Amino acid sequence: MKLLIFAGGYGSRLAEFTSNTPKPLVQIGGKPIIWHIMKYYSTFGVNEFVLLVGYKALDFVEYFKTFNSDNFDIEIQTNSQEMRVHRKNIDNWSIRIIDTGLDTMTGSRLYRAKHTVENYDNFFLTYGDGLSNIDLGELSNHHQSSDNCVTLSAVSPPGRFGVIEMDNENNKVTNLIEKPNGDGALINGGFFVVSSEIFNEQFDEVSTVWETDILENLSAKNKLGLFKHTDFWQSMDTLREKQKLEYLWKQKECPWRIW
Numbered sequence: 001m002k003l004l005i006f007a008g009g010y011g012s013r014l015a016e017f018t019s020n021t022p023k024p025l026v027q028i029g030g031k032p033i034i035w036h037i038m039k040y041y042s043t044f045g046v047n048e049f050v051l052l053v054g055y056k057a058l059d060f061v062e063y064f065k066t067f068n069s070d071n072f073d074i075e076i077q078t079n080s081q082e083m084r085v086h087r088k089n090i091d092n093w094s095i096r097i098i099d100t101g102l103d104t105m106t107g108s109r110l111y112r113a114k115h116t117v118e119n120y121d122n123f124f125l126t127y128g129d130g131l132s133n134i135d136l137g138e139l140s141n142h143h144q145s146s147d148n149c150v151t152l153s154a155v156s157p158p159g160r161f162g163v164i165e166m167d168n169e170n171n172k173v174t175n176l177i178e179k180p181n182g183d184g185a186l187i188n189g190g191f192f193v194v195s196s197e198i199f200n201e202q203f204d205e206v207s208t209v210w211e212t213d214i215l216e217n218l219s220a221k222n223k224l225g226l227f228k229h230t231d232f233w234q235s236m237d238t239l240r241e242k243q244k245l246e247y248l249w250k251q252k253e254c255p256w257r258i259w
Contacts, residue, residue, distance in 0.1 A: 138227075
């Protein structure tokens with residue numbers, strides 16, 4: 001299966017970085033977050049990627065033109081000046097970059113890449129700013145065993161603030177819980193499996209929004225499936241969230257790093 005990645009937005013909530021760099025190319029541990037996403041999918045055998053870009057589109061071309069240049073393995077014989085280049089541990093990926101327009105909405109970005117998945121019954125779709133340890137094999141199987149047009153991952157959002165448990169009668173703190181998950185509500189985690197029949201829905205070239213115009217319509221038709229993921233999930237919308245991902249990477253506590 002192919003993976004299509006929404007990577008065209010402005011990322012304005014992370015303006016500290018995105019004024020110069022598109023958000024999917026903002027780095028975590030020295031690599032763009034989109035690389036982490038692609039690396040994660042590749043561990044499940046997904047090696048064909050389509051990037052749906054817009055804002056600073058050429059930055060993606062420049063990055064992937066020299067992709068893996070920092071992973072070379074070179075052997076030099078100093079007496080003869082003979083040099084041998086070894087190509088071990090180089091990711092063998094097919095990466096297609098499609099400029100889907102600067103102000104195009106998410107659904108229309110997908111529609112403009114319709115031709116890249118026309119021979120596929122199903123494909124993966126995700127955003128270029130979220131990491132998880134979701135089991136993509138189980139997600140795919142769950143979708144393919146259903147009659148849904150789209151299956152979305154449902155996750156519990158991480159809490160933003162610590163919680164105090166207290167003894168009201170004695171005005172004592174009994175426990176501190178550091179940033180627990182949300183209040184039990186589930187949100188769209190952004191890891192989708194999509195059937196090719198999706199393009200029977202009503203799209204236009206610019207203004208179709210994936211989350212409202214398409215997913216809400218599928219929900220009304222009872223064609224939107226749900227796959228619950230209760231383990232790690234984290235988006236990178238803000239500086240605080242970027243710093244959290246950086247911390248996990250540096251501490252080697254990054255659940256998405258399964259390669």
